[in-house]
Amino acid sequence: MxxxxxxxxxxxxxxxxxxxxxxxxxxxxxxxxxxxxxxxxxxxxxxxxxxxxxxxxxxxxxxxxxxxxxxxxxxxxxxxxxxxxxxxxxxxxxxxxxxxxxxxxxxxxxxxxxxxxxxxxxxxxxxxxxxxxxxxxxxxxxxxxxxxxxxxxxxxxxxxxxxxxxxxxxxxxxxxxxxxxxxxxxxxSVAKQTLWVSNWAAFLNPWSLPLKKPAATTMYSDEYWAALKKFADKLTEYRQNVIRIEMLKVITFTKGNNGRYDFNFDRLDKMMNIFMQSGIKRFEGDFVAQKVSDWAGPLGFMMPTDAGAAVSRKLVTVDKDDNNARQFYKEYLIALYNHLKEKKWDDIVFLHISDEPTQQNPKAYRDMLAFVKSVVPDMKTIEAINQPVPEDVDIQVPLLSYYRYGNSARFIKQQQQNKGEIWFYVCVSPQYNYPNRFLENPLIKTRFLHWANYKFNLTGFLHWGFNIWSGNAYDFSTSNSVGGDAWVVYPKDGKIISSIRLEAERDGIVDYELLRLLEKKNPSMAKQIIDATMMDFDKFNSDIDTFRANRRKILTALSK
The missing domain is CATH 2.60.40.10 (Immunoglobulins)
Structure with a gap:
């Protein structure tokens, strides 16, 4: 040495x-x-x-x-x-x-x-x-x-x-x-990754995959599966190790004369195996429900309208015509969990209940979660949230800014009670000086996303848009969101190509792993460097020369 x-x-x-x-x-x-x-x-x-x-x-x-x-x-x-x-x-x-x-x-x-x-x-x-x-x-x-x-x-x-x-x-x-x-x-070495990273991706249509002729590609054809493998490799190349699958759109099912459903998980198994071969370690599943009307309104089941290869879905309100929905979900969730258990995948699949439950109507979320837990009590759950939710949500993922103003203690208390995990997410929010991946943000601010993971002991990161292109992927005016929010990759000549923002995110994930290693070897130095770099959720030392010098200090200390 x-x-x-x-x-x-x-x-x-x-x-x-x-x-x-x-x-x-x-x-x-x-x-x-x-x-x-x-x-x-x-x-x-x-x-x-x-x-x-x-x-x-x-x-x-x-x-x-x-x-x-x-x-x-x-x-x-x-x-x-x-x-x-x-x-x-x-x-x-x-x-x-x-x-x-x-x-x-x-x-x-x-x-x-x-x-x-x-x-x-x-x-x-x-x-x-x-x-x-x-x-x-x-x-x-x-x-x-x-x-x-x-x-x-x-x-x-x-x-x-x-x-x-x-x-x-x-x-x-x-x-x-x-x-x-x-x-x-x-x-x-940073070969081993401990930070969980999930960018929700579109891949259940050929137009979202690395294909030169997507219009000529049939879903679940040999060409589709080959393109999905390339897509999975691109995800893990950039250190994503969690992927969300809309499972009700992948599995097939039929309703018998006796009124009961029969589920076939062959396509889901093949899809999960492809992702795991590329290095994906965990999976997020469907949303059971969504908000029916306004942000604070009741929740409705995401109820499939038909069976077979092409599955569409509609909302069924909780307090009205929900008997068929409840019966369907009882059969589906039990069949799904039993299948995952048989495949020994029950510890790596996390179900969503409903996205971003609000403080305006907490009872709707709690009732829906209680229903799911009454059917499959051991099914693991994950949720992007803006309030502390019941303790039996295994992975709570608050918006980064929600940790401010005394909220951190509440989330940490629930984490300790449940022995679960605490991540964070960003999307069109938070803005101001918080780290995010908008086009207008300096790249170092995008890289600091995962310094926030380390600073605040948050072991995972979630974002909703990996390749959610709308209109022209090279023109963010075709998106309804802030420029840079909905995608970090681009389609080009039958490939999925990266971006300088995605490169910065990947480097930030490595920084997180290096800081974790330094914490084990020299905790006082790790604390000194992180405190001098990230002073608060929205306050950083963004001087690039200082940043490079500090990173060199980390590598030097770990080499001794």
Whole structure:
């Protein structure tokens, strides 16, 4: 271990002595490395050049952002990693070069944070295009994004990389740039994930999956299952380990002459097995009920209107025509739980009762939960909530801002009584200075979502929109929500592509795991770093240089 640190010290000194001038400005050109936590707009001129060094653990990703701008129109800008070799002779492979694209902003937050970004041209950088080259207008910035996975068994060392960038102008002139970057891999592993992460995803229609011809793909065909596996791999690539399945839309069932139902779980089993093969560890199930009228009104069962392959659902109010609904759910829940028990999946499936129960009508939720528990008392439950709910909800997921103003003690008391779990969620709320993943938020604020997990001892995170596209996925004005709220990935050429926001979220999950490891080894240092970084639910030290230095301290301490 000591030898590693001597080598690290020497390599950093050597890198400092041999650092190249990464900026060229003759003819209006700029070619520099910029911190990947910076959102680079097409028109940005105040970019700060950084020394391209990534400090990483085994099992995470090293990221770099290289920005190119020319006074001429560029017909083709391309880039590739030509080498990535360690000082001890090892190599790193499988690095990907992507191009940061732009999307049209829709709604800004009604109550923006003090650090909210505004776009002069109505666009924000976000999608990561996976293509060989891209055209760039004269005077526009184009970010090149490097994502380099670090293997779980990668040798601890400093690795020197070379990026070759080639720009071909509209008049046919070609210029190439060789840019060096370094990756320091510490003898620390984050392969094992303890934080639970769930982004509700759409995958029960071909249009939501990585398919080149979704219109020609039939649900549950071989093409569908193959695309679902790719989709599941994309989820777990970005450290999602919980997935919600609308199970009543997947299973099949028939009603016999005796008035009783027969349920077939074959498709659900296949779907769950595909997700588990990709690394999903837990599943959220259906909502039994939803609000019938207004936010504070009664709840209604989500009652299927027919049986068979295509299942539609309607609301049946609790206090009216609910006998058929109650009988259906008694049979369905018992059959589902018995099937999960037989498959030994009963500990990894969590049922929803009704989304976001309110303080205005707590009895409606309690009555519905009591009904479900009377039918399947051992079925585990999870709920996104804004009030403490009965103790037998296994995973309570309050909105992050609901922990304020004395609410934390109430949630923690219930957690202790039930020995359950406490997560948090965000969606279109909270706004102001809370961390969230809106387009207008600085990337470091998106990354801080999972520093909040660590700071407040919240062991899971939930968001409603992974790929809930509406209209044009590259135009957030087609969404009814705040820009960036409904999706963090994009469809492109038969693939699901990532975004710089999703990259920041994944890095934040790794930060959480590193802080947990540091807490075991040096709790006082972990507390000092988290308290200096996140002072409250909505107060942070967002200085990027300080953030990088603190993260390096964590890796160094864990390496000793």
């Amino acid at each position: 000591k030898a590693f640190f001597l080598l690290l010290l020497g390599s950093l000194t050597l890198s400092g002595l041999q650092a190249q001038d990464a900026s060229r400005k003759k003819g209006g050109e700029t070619a520099i490395f910029v911190d990947p936590l910076i959102k680079v707009f097409k028109y940005s001129t105040d970019l700060k050049e950084v020394k391209p060094v990534a400090d990483v653990a085994r099992g995470e990703n090293a990221s770099f952002q290289f920005v190119y701008r020319s006074g001429k129109q560029i017909k083709s800008l391309s880039a590739k990693i030509t080498s990535l070799k360690g000082e001890r002779g090892g190599t790193i492979s499988n690095g990907a070069v992507k191009f940061v694209g732009f999307v049209k902003q829709g709604r800004y937050a009604e109550h923006p944070g003090t650090d909210a970004l505004k776009s002069k041209d109505g666009t924000f950088p976000d999608p990561l295009f996976e293509q060989e080259s891209i055209a760039v207008k004269a005077g526009d910035n184009q970010s090149i994004w490097l994502t380099i996975p670090i293997a779980d068994n990668q040798q601890a060392d400093t690795y020197h990389g070379e990026l070759l960038v080639t720009a071909v102008s509209a008049d046919g002139n070609q210029q190439s740039y060789k840019k060096n970057f370094d990756i320091t891999v510490y003898p620390v």
